[in-house]
Amino acid sequence: MKLCLILSLVLLGTVSSFNLKNEDIKIETSDKEETLNQEQVISDEEESLASGEDDSWWEKEEASELAPVPATKEGDNVCPKEEDIVHLAGTSGCQSCRFLLIRQSKTFGNAESICRRCYRGRLVSVHNYNFNSLIYRTSQGLNQAQVWIGGRITGWGRCKRFFWLDGSSWNFAYWAAGQPGNGGGNCVALCTRGGHWRRAPCSRRLPFICSY
Template identity: 85%
Template sequence: MKLCLILSLVLLGTVSSFNLKNEDLKIETPEKEETLNQEQVISDEEESLASGEDDSWWEKEEASESVPVTATKEDDNVCPKEEDVVHLAGTPGCQSCRYLLIRQVQTFGNADAVCRSCYRGRLVSIHNYNLNCLIYRTSQQLNQAQVWIGGHITGWGFCKRFSWLDGSHWNFAYWASGQPGNGGGNCVALCTRGGHWRRAPCVRKLPFICSY
């Protein structure tokens, strides 16, 4: 009789212990699943940051742009008509310098190609306030907000820098408020109101200034 009672107690204890373990597993499982989900979210965020998907909007725009100094076949080597050209006088200190305002709109690359093929020059580089003011005053006659000048971004990432197409030294700038950091695009345009500079997408079609 005592033996049967002892066996019953042992069996009851085993069943109770088994049920407690099952309950523990049921309680722990959601916590483990939640932890795994959190780890997956963190992993996805890190992957997103590593891939550059969180880049600012202008960097995405830059990545989609074609190389700024390359002309496309469309409108390449088509010289402007004389009525589309405004001749600018030289600036103090460089009376022999010659500049042209071309009313014909082109992308940045095509604009420089026109300067090279039609006038043996380049898009203008600006190294002082006097020249900037001359271009600004002349461009005011246009029904356009901006004109191309020869500044553009070279390099990538932390090695980005502004350069002139003619290879001259970048020793002057006249950026608008918030520029160039808060602007999109790899190329530089001069505003026809105020004469300040802004970054712009190189594929935009604008009038432009040649120097030769």
């Protein structure tokens, strides 16, 4: 009888020990799975950023850069005076189109705001070499090296996108050597010497051209 009792206790101890080892194995396995899952989430996030699939930061950046900045200089939100405006004739493709060169220097966002508020227009889009040359010749007399046109850039690398603020198609470009590249700003300016385009920080203050 005593022998049976001793055997029972030994067997019970062996089973309990086996169960504890199983529990340890399950806990260890669970910890490893959780770690792997966390690593997979981080890997997925990194891959998404690298591939450009998550472009929410572009949208935030775009909204921030296109927004007019608060007035920091007297007259920032005032419509230009006539002496600060140069009227451009219509092009051969659109005789009724009207364009204005505004010689006051504004940020890209404030320039677009003035085009819309004062003239019910937009920063100009450029769709051919002849019109680009017209802008270039008109802006040559400015002291500034560049003028704003209505081009914007979003994204990076292969995910880079170009568009005009008025929604027209991007069917022409006249970039300077080495442009547009992957840096230098997300707004497009036309050089008053040579007429080529360059990327520029949207916060820079430049003269600008409205179409209306």
